[in-house]
Amino acid sequence: MNLLFIYRRDIHIEDSGASRTIILRENYLAAQPDVYVYTSYRHLSPVDSRITELPIKRLSAHKIHESIVDKGIDILCVPEGEHLAEMAYEAIKGTSCKIVTELHNMPNYELQYLYSTVSMRTFTNCVYSGDLTYSLKLIIKLLIFPLWKIRVRKSAYKKNRESYLLADKFVLLSESFIEAFQKAYHVDNQKMVVINNPCSFSSFLENRPVKDNVILVVSRLEEGAKRISLVLKCWSLLYLKYPNWKLQIVGKGPSSELYKKMSEKLGLKNVSFEGWQSPQVYYEKASIFLMTSAIEGWGMTLIEAQQMGCVPIAMNSFAALKDIIKDGQNGFIVKNNNINEMALKIEKLIMNQDKMYEMSLNAIQSVQKFSIEKIGAKWLDLYRELSQCHEQSKA
Known part of the structure; x- marks a missing residue:
């Protein structure tokens, strides 16, 4: 089974929660028999030597398509579904490759972030910052907020809806997100799968010592x-x-x-x-x-x-x-x-x-x-299920 992960930038295991979970998953999958992991990006921290990097400087559907054909990719893995689903869909045309998109955040996170940036609490913090530039930026955000909100809502609706509709499977982080995603983007739940993020560390604290204050x-x-x-x-x-x-x-x-x-x-x-x-x-x-x-x-x-x-x-x-x-x-x-x-x-x-x-x-x-063993096994099951569909479609 050949998997290709695509992302908009190179990643390091410490640079974000999304990067960390992707690398943990890649390492787990690469260690499985008959699973070959390819990435469109470079890793800026050590990873399993069995992962093959196919770095694409400027990500495009054409270049992804070339990698799919050259390596016989069965599944295109798209952690940034809301940003790359359309490109992924174009890239698989003429192949039997399947797409798995993901949302690494809560549904409607774009609007929630927008509301948070212009909240009264944020303006109160101007008092503490003493930074005129910071304060002016917040005032500008407040003045354009109505138009900004419309633009963000429209963009988020289009991107997240496409991420679901263009995929063969769509992964959310929690069961609690399913209904919220359906309501926000007017989709069914037939392609939705829930897989939680895994633990970051390879071990759990044993013989708990006395902790510091x-x-x-x-x-x-x-x-x-x-x-x-x-x-x-x-x-x-x-x-x-x-x-x-x-x-x-x-x-x-x-x-x-x-x-x-x-x-x-x-x-x-x-x-x-x-x-x-x-x-x-x-x-x-x-x-x-x-x-x-x-x-x-x-x-x-x-x-x-x-x-x-x-x-x-x-x-x-x-x-x-x-x-x-x-x-x-x-x-x-x-x-x-x-x-x-x-x-x-x-x-x-x-x-x-x-x-x-x-x-x-x-x-x-x-x-x-x-644990990565339990969460990784869920990803492996999902990919194997789709890989079987891929083989059937090739036949």
Whole structure:
């Protein structure tokens, strides 16, 4: 079975959740007998040596078609379905190659992101930034918002609908996304398949050690989607009461300076900005993990935290959250935007170490259902099913 993955850029396992899950899947598939994995892009981090790169500098239907014919590709794998489905459909013409498209986010994420970027919370952050250019950009966004919203909605509708209609199979991250996708883009569910994202790390924390008094955030530092300002405001309610605890923020992004200025203006103590780092060692040491995202498809950092026994507390902003966190058992779910409730859950764990230890063990146990072996097997089954259809159509 020959698989060709196409993507708009080269990828590194640490550059995004989507890149990480694609590479994990490629490695799993390449290790299977009679499966040959090809990619239209280069890998900027080590991958299985059995993966063959066929880098295309300027992705086009013609060049993809040439690779399909030359390598006898059975299935064209399109993780960026909303961006590349039309090109993929053109590329397979004249062949019996099948297409699998995916949505690596929540349905309607484009509009949710737009709303988040012009929210009152974002404008409040202008006060902390002290950046005139940043403030002017937000004012311009507000002025053009009505027209911008129409344009984004129209574009998202066309792209996501095509991603479904032009594919042989279409993959969503959660059962909870099926109905929302159908309503948003007016399609049936006959070609839909649900496959969750896998765990990032190859092992799970064993013999859970004593954890440090650390509350952790691992995220791209981008206010529109990730809302780390809410973490800082939450910490402002706690840092004086718990001086032996600290907040660590791992990641980088366009809002990095905004958050540093905000931290200074709030007078926060015991908060550190670690920049971009490989996060596993941070998860291993931290006790509590926070997520305040406005938009998520799956929340890879949640299951990374659970793998390492770091108890997650997340705002209820995306439906797939409940696939990962069972509230009060392996983490906490709090109301969206509610920093007071988040602070109370943090205090509950700080004040009850036995409860935190119990939830930590539950997290490690529950997240094993997302191991690459279990998730990879679902992808393999899907591809084998389509490959059989491909062979039948060739015959």
